[in-house]
Amino acid sequence: MEPPGTPPDAAALAKRYRAVRAASVALADPLSAEDCAIQSMPDASPAKWHLAHTTWYFETFVLESRAPGYRPFSPAFRVLFNSYYNSVGAQYARPDRGLLSRPSLAEIRDYREHVDRHLLAWLEHGDADATARHVLWLGTHHEQQHQELLLTDVKHLFGCNPLDPAYRETAARAVAPGDGTGPAQFLAFEGGAYEIGWSGSGFAFDNEGPRHRVWVEPFALASQPVTNREYIAFIDAGGYRDPGPWLADGWTAVQQRGWPAPHYWRQRGDRWWTLTLGGLREVAPDEPVTHVSFFEAEAYARWAGARLPTEAEWEIAARDVPVEGNFVESGALHPRPATAHGRRPAQLFGDVWEWTRSAYGPYPGFRAPEGALGEYNGKFMSGQLVLRGGSCATPADHVRASYRNFFYPDARWQFSGIRLAQDAGS
Ligand SMILES: [Fe+2]
Numbered sequence: 229m230e231p232p233g234t235p236p237d238a239a240a241l242a243k244r245y246r247a248v249r250a251a252s253v254a255l256a257d258p259l260s261a262e263d264c265a266i267q268s269m270p271d272a273s274p275a276k277w278h279l280a281h282t283t284w285y286f287e288t289f290v291l292e293s294r295a296p297g298y299r300p301f302s303p304a305f306r307v308l309f310n311s312y313y314n315s316v317g318a319q320y321a322r323p324d325r326g327l328l329s330r331p332s333l334a335e336i337r338d339y340r341e342h343v344d345r346h347l348l349a350w351l352e353h354g355d356a357d358a359t360a361r362h363v364l365w366l367g368t369h370h371e372q373q374h375q376e377l378l379l380t381d382v383k384h385l386f387g388c389n390p391l392d393p394a395y396r397e398t399a400a401r402a403v404a405p406g407d408g409t410g411p412a413q414f415l416a417f418e419g420g421a422y423e424i425g426w427s428g429s430g431f432a433f434d435n436e437g438p439r440h441r442v443w444v445e446p447f448a449l450a451s452q453p454v455t456n457r458e459y460i461a462f463i464d465a466g467g468y469r470d471p472g473p474w475l476a477d478g479w480t481a482v483q484q485r486g487w488p489a490p491h492y493w494r495q496r497g498d499r500w501w502t503l504t505l506g507g508l509r510e511v512a513p514d515e516p517v518t519h520v521s522f523f524e525a526e527a528y529a530r531w532a533g534a535r536l537p538t539e540a541e542w543e544i545a546a547r548d549v550p551v552e553g554n555f556v557e558s559g560a561l562h563p564r565p566a567t568a569h570g571r572r573p574a575q576l577f578g579d580v581w582e583w584t585r586s587a588y589g590p591y592p593g594f595r596a597p598e599g600a601l602g603e604y605n606g607k608f609m610s611g612q613l614v615l616r617g618g619s620c621a622t623p624a625d626h627v628r629a630s631y632r633n634f635f636y637p638d639a640r641w642q643f644s645g646i647r648l649a650q651d652a653g654s
Pocket residue numbers: 281311370374
């Protein structure tokens with residue numbers, strides 16, 4: 229299957245490459261070498277590994293494959309920074325990435341500069357055909373995915389530290405308790421046949437297509453994500469003590485892990501506080517709840533007499549909504565307070581990834597691309613749920629209505645939140 233989209237020409241691609249590579253380095257700037265080296269859990273990677281692995285992509289899939297005479301920066305990096313590409317060869321064990329005190333952060337920075345220099349020279353030499361440009365284009369979007377992971381992994385690392393470190397003091401300034409916007413309204417959508425999936429000439433991952441028809445029954449989607457105020461009502465009503473609204477696997481997770489609230493939350497007296505990338509802050513009632521698992525999203529929805537949307541419903545509701553949001557470039561690194569209701573759903577993009585009820589699987593007609601990059605998305609289509617919309621840690625030009633993020637149902641370290649749906653007439 230041909231990859232989607234038409235890659236930019238060499239000059240535009242070089243400009244995008246420079247911007248994305250610089251953004252990764254800038255995200256690591258507030259971090260010490262120690263911050264960059266530690267792995268806080270098997271699902272997270274050290275910042276240093278993110279900086280190296282994104283470079284490995286360009287070295288392996290562009291320079292080594294397509295630039296005659298290129299000499300790798302260090303042959304050992306082929307294994308150390310291979311994430312999961314079996315067709316490239318062996319991989320260093322993912323849960324042990326935090327043991328890699330060598331290479332040093334300084335050496336990783338040298339690695340980045342080496343690859344950047346050679347890659348830009350190769351690109352400017354004019355040797356990149358459309359296929360090569362597509363691989364490079366994909367690499368820039370891959371690096372943006374890792375930029376978000378770098379932030380969420382650092383947040384998880386800091387969440388393990390009783391000092392409650394701030395990634396950036398200015399991030400997520402405390403929000404004064406507002407008057408809120410009241411409960412969400414449910415916006416009605418007609419049932420019928422729709423098309424979903426990526427279309428156009430811009431970038432998309434392979435899993436966003438092929439575009440295809442779906443049938444949906446009439447439904448309603450909430451005008452805004454579930455807020456902390458609403459979620460606290462669920463906690464206060466015994467949401468984490470009553471198995472009633474929980475899926476069986478969700479209730480098992482609550483009991484085995486002792487979840488009392490969203491990740492990063494802690495109670496002081498009758499108030500909730502949470503660690504943000506700007507440090508410890510009191511939970512702001514009007515902001516979307518975040519750092520909840522699919523299990524918690526599902527339990528909340530049942531408790532609230534609603535349900536989660538399917539990914540088709542979400543995309544149908546989002547298709548005419550401009551991609552404007554609270555993305556990482558804003559510097560806030562925290563969800564915005566709920567915004568005023570309109571006739572369209574608000575805060576679909578930016579703020580929090582929204583769990584859907586849809587299992588992550590192939591669209592009709594999907595075939596993974598040939599070669600190593602066929603491993604990019606297709607082999608993960610098992611046991612995960614789709615999230616839509618992008619978060620406050622996502623780069624703005626990395627999100628679109630057809631974008632399919634996916635995580636396991638117990639994952640809580642991403643900026644993941646909840647938007648309710650209802651069947652028509654319920
Ligand atoms: Fe990766």
